[in-house]
Amino acid sequence: MISTVVVFFLGLFFAYYIAKVPRVLKGILDVILTLPLVLPPTVVGYLVLRLVGPRRVLGKFFLAAFGFTIPMTWWSAIIVTVVVIFPLMYRTARGAFESFDNTLMYSGQTLGLSNSFIFWRIRLPYCKQGIIAGCVLAFARALGEYGATSMIAGYIPGHTATISTTVYALWKNNQDAEAFKWVLINIAISAIVLLAVNLLERREKQKGVTA
Amino acid sequence: MALSVDIQKRLGNFELQVKFETAEGMLAILGASGCGKSMTLKCIAGIETPDRGRVVLDDVVLFDSEKHINLKPQNRKVGYQFQQYALFPNMTALQNVMCGVREGNRQEKRQKALAIIDRLHLNGCENKKPSMLSGGQQQRCALARILVNEPQVLLLDEPFSALDAHLRFHTERQVENIINDFGKTVLFVSHDRDEVFRLTDKIAVMENGHLKTMGEKHEVFKDPSTIGGAILTGCKNISDAEILSPNRVFAKDWGIELSVGEIPEDFRGVGIRMHDVKLLRHNGDHQASAENAFHCKVIGEIENPFSCSIMLRPDGKEGERYILVDLNKERWNEIRSEYLDVCLPSEKILLLK
Numbered sequence: 001m002i003s004t005v006v007v008f009f010l011g012l013f014f015a016y017y018i019a020k021v022p023r024v025l026k027g028i029l030d031v032i033l034t035l036p037l038v039l040p041p042t043v044v045g046y047l048v049l050r051l052v053g054p055r056r057v058l059g060k061f062f063l064a065a066f067g068f069t070i071p072m073t074w075w076s077a078i079i080v081t082v083v084v085i086f087p088l089m090y091r092t093a094r095g096a097f098e099s100f101d102n103t104l105m106y107s108g109q110t111l112g113l114s115n116s117f118i119f120w121r122i123r124l125p126y127c128k129q130g131i132i133a134g135c136v137l138a139f140a141r142a143l144g145e146y147g148a149t150s151m152i153a154g155y156i157p158g159h160t161a162t163i164s165t166t167v168y169a170l171w172k173n174n175q176d177a178e179a180f181k182w183v184l185i186n187i188a189i190s191a192i193v194l195l196a197v198n199l200l201e202r203r204e205k206q207k208g209v210t211a
Numbered sequence: 212m213a214l215s216v217d218i219q220k221r222l223g224n225f226e227l228q229v230k231f232e233t234a235e236g237m238l239a240i241l242g243a244s245g246c247g248k249s250m251t252l253k254c255i256a257g258i259e260t261p262d263r264g265r266v267v268l269d270d271v272v273l274f275d276s277e278k279h280i281n282l283k284p285q286n287r288k289v290g291y292q293f294q295q296y297a298l299f300p301n302m303t304a305l306q307n308v309m310c311g312v313r314e315g316n317r318q319e320k321r322q323k324a325l326a327i328i329d330r331l332h333l334n335g336c337e338n339k340k341p342s343m344l345s346g347g348q349q350q351r352c353a354l355a356r357i358l359v360n361e362p363q364v365l366l367l368d369e370p371f372s373a374l375d376a377h378l379r380f381h382t383e384r385q386v387e388n389i390i391n392d393f394g395k396t397v398l399f400v401s402h403d404r405d406e407v408f409r410l411t412d413k414i415a416v417m418e419n420g421h422l423k424t425m426g427e428k429h430e431v432f433k434d435p436s437t438i439g440g441a442i443l444t445g446c447k448n449i450s451d452a453e454i455l456s457p458n459r460v461f462a463k464d465w466g467i468e469l470s471v472g473e474i475p476e477d478f479r480g481v482g483i484r485m486h487d488v489k490l491l492r493h494n495g496d497h498q499a500s501a502e503n504a505f506h507c508k509v510i511g512e513i514e515n516p517f518s519c520s521i522m523l524r525p526d527g528k529e530g531e532r533y534i535l536v537d538l539n540k541e542r543w544n545e546i547r548s549e550y551l552d553v554c555l556p557s558e559k560i561l562l563l564k
Contacts, residue, residue, distance in 0.1 A: 106258045107297035109284035111311050111360050125301035 037087035041147025048080050049151060080148045085138040092137060096130025097123070129201075136197050143190060163189075214364055214396045218254050218264035218274075227251065227261075227420040237390060237397040239407040239428075241443050242417035248400040249294075251417075252366045255398070256291045257284035268363055268396075290362030294369045296353040298341035304328070304352050305337040311356035327359045331389065346374045347382045354389060365390070365397040371406060383410065404445050408432065416440040436475070438563045441482040446561060447520075447535045449482040466528035469503050470557050477564045485520065485537040487559040491552040504554040507534070512543070519543045523551060 036044050100123055108118040124131065144164060163186045170179035213234045220227040227247045231238075242248045253259040255266055257273065260281060266274040268289070273282050298307050308324040315323065328337060331351045341349055350370065357365065370386065371379045387410060390397055401407050407414055408428055415425040418439035424431055435441045441449055450464035454474055461468050462481050469481060491504060507523035510533055519540055522533040536553060538546075 101297070103293045103295065103297040104299060106253075106256070106284070107291060107293055108299075108310070109258065110256050110287070110289055110291040110362075111356065112285045112313050113310060114285070122299050122301070128301075 033090055034087045036083050037091075041084065041145065042151060044084055045080060045148030045151030048083055048148065080151075081142045081145050084145055084148055085141045088141055089134045089138040092130050092134030093127070096127035096134075099130070100126055132197060132201070136194065139193060140190065143186065213269065214255070214398070215265070215267045216251070216255060218251070218261035218266065220250065220254065220259070220261045220263075222250075225420055227254075229417075229420070229422055231415060231422055231425060233396060233398070233413070235394065235396050236413070237399055237411045238413045238415060239399045239401060239411040240415050240417050240422075241401060241404060241407050243402055243439075243443065246417050247420040248402075248417055249368050250420075252291065252368055252398065252400060255364075256289045256366060257282060257287050258291075288361070288363045290357035290360060290365045292353055292357055292365070292367045292370055295373055296341075296349050298349060298353055298356070300341055303338050303340055304333065304344065304348075307341065307352060308356045308359055311358075311360040313360060323359055324355075327355045331355045331358075332385075347378050347385075350374065350382060351385070354386070358389070358393065363395060365393060365395065367397065367399045369401055370399070371403075372401075379406075386410075402443075404432075404443060416443055418443075435482075435561065436564060438480050438482070441561055441563055445484070446482045447485050448488070449563070450480055450532060452478070452481045454478060464532040465525060465534060467505060467525050469555060469560060471560050471562060472557060473562075475562055475564060478562060480563045482561040482563055483534075483555050483559055484561075485535050487556065488534065488536045489554045489556060490536065490538070491554055502554070503557055503560075504552060507551050507553055509549055509551060514540075521551070523553065526550065 039047075104122055104126065105118055108122055109115075113122075163182055167179050167182045167186070170176075170182065213232065215232040217230040218227070219229075225247070227250055229247070229251050240248050240251065250259060254261045255273070261274065261276065263276045264274070265272065265276070268287070272278070272280050273287050273289075274280060298304075299310065302310070305321075305324055305328065308328060309320045312320040312323050325337070328334065331354060333348060333351055333355060336344055336348055336352065341352065344352060350373075371383060374382055383406065390410075399407070399411060412428055413426070414428045414431045416423045416431065416435065416437070416439065418437065423437045424435060424440050431440070432444050435444045435446070438449060450462040452460045452462045452469075455461050455468065457474065458470055458472070459468060460471055460474065460478075460481060471481065506526045508526050509521055510524050511522040513520040513522070517540070519538050521536045521538055521543065523536060524533050534553070534555075536551075
């Protein structure tokens with residue numbers, strides 16, 4: 001959940017600026033930022049581990065500065081899901097931004113509106129559909145993330161367990177009923193989120209017609 | 212109140228080079244699509260940056276490449292109406308107009324916005340989204356949003372092109388009144404000569420990124436001076452031509468010699484408007500005596516709602532192009548012959564560069 005929020009802002013930020021950079025640079029950045037989507041989760045997990053492991057550059061820095069290690073904590077699970085789901089948000093948001101009608105921005109500018117007002121009040125609402133779609137995809141992927149999470153955060157019940165790792169651990173230990181319970185919870189959460197998104201969209205549409 | 216523009220901008224093979232000055236009142240830039248009209252407006256508004264030059268509005272330098280001055284569009288006090296209006300689709304008409312108010316708290320902004328909505332007869336539309344407004348209402352809403360912003364100059368980019376033909380005339384009159392009340396400099400860009408002629412007194416003709424002719428509208432229509440200008444002002448009969456003697460030219464496309472007035476420098480062609488071609492009685496009596504008179508074969512006719520355009524080719528010539536003559540329907544039905552005698556009065560012939 002938290003990863004989705006983080007990715008929402010991160011994805012928007014990157015999508016917005018990358019939609020503006022020159023083409024060659026755009027192509028290169030695009031490849032780097034989309035890579036986690038294509039790589040197997042274990043590979044992503046391995047790469048993140050190399051980056052933040054206690055003996056690696058970033059990990060060492062954290063250990064020295066804050067006195068703790070990143071892997072095997074609950075928020076390491078968040079970091080790794082952010083990395084994995086980021087491309088989904090970034091890709092869809094960028095697509096949405098590129099379809100934006102720039103004359104709206106120009107007219108806003110000539111009217112003296114600040115660029116941040118134009119971004120939050122005109123560009124985002126205009127691209128709302130694409131951005132919601134990106135969020136839903138990212139959230140779905142975050143919920144289903146297993147490979148990279150299990151490599152970095154491991155499985156410590158009540159601490160770093162995510163639904164997907166819990167289900168796997170329970171099933172492995174022959175606790176079938178327990179596992180099934182978590183499966184149901186997972187289905188329920190996903191269904192509720194999707195339903196909420198659908199309702200939201202429909203209400204927006206009605207508002208547009210009757211207003 | 213004056214706007215002075217002198218800019219250059221290169222875009223691939225296209226070169227924009229525009230220089231003009233205008234005081235208050237309305238100046239129309241007439242040009243075919245893609246000639247750089249909109250780009251000029253965008254450079255004035257600060258949406259595009261010229262490569263070189265200066266833009267000055269009421270003694271305020273908006274852009275100067277030498278002094279590295281380039282004000283943000285937000286600070287230029289330029290009202291820009293886009294072809295498709297560019298209303299914010301997620302906001303109501305009132306919210307759109309409120310976006311244009313620069314100063315004041317929410318309540319004051321609302322008051323100002325409501326006042327201008329009332330002035331432009333948009334009452335009842337306040338809470339509608341732009342998609343629910345008619346074309347004319349959208350247009351006025353965009354104007355309201357700009358006027359409430361209190362700009363020093365108004366830039367109108369093809370303001371009527373998105374409207375249906377029957378709405379256009381009516382909307383034009385409304386906009387004319389609004390603009391007259393505005394009382395400052397207005398730049399109006401269009402490819403429609405009728406629109407331009409009805410709305411403005413001063414016209415500049417733009418071709419390929421360059422301003423060709425600029426002047427009072429009657430003058431420009433009487434003497435467009437360039438081939439492009441002649442086409443834009445609606446001249447249908449244009450031919451390349453060669454100079455034969457000081458007062459005589461050969462129109463290549465029609466294969467005929469013509470007596471003309473004083474030939475300008477860089478002379479390239481002649482033109483004559485459809486309604487300026489004079490019909491002689493077709494029995495041929497006056498043929499010999501009249502200047503620039505020709506015996507022509509009728510090679511086709513085009514029926515318009517209220518007139519006929521007759522396509523003529525001088526007899527015995529194999530020119531590429533024909534000469535079009537406008538006749539009223541009854542007259543043509545009376546005559547209806549295979550040959551017509553026409554005269555191209557020398558004082559009506561346009562001498563073009």
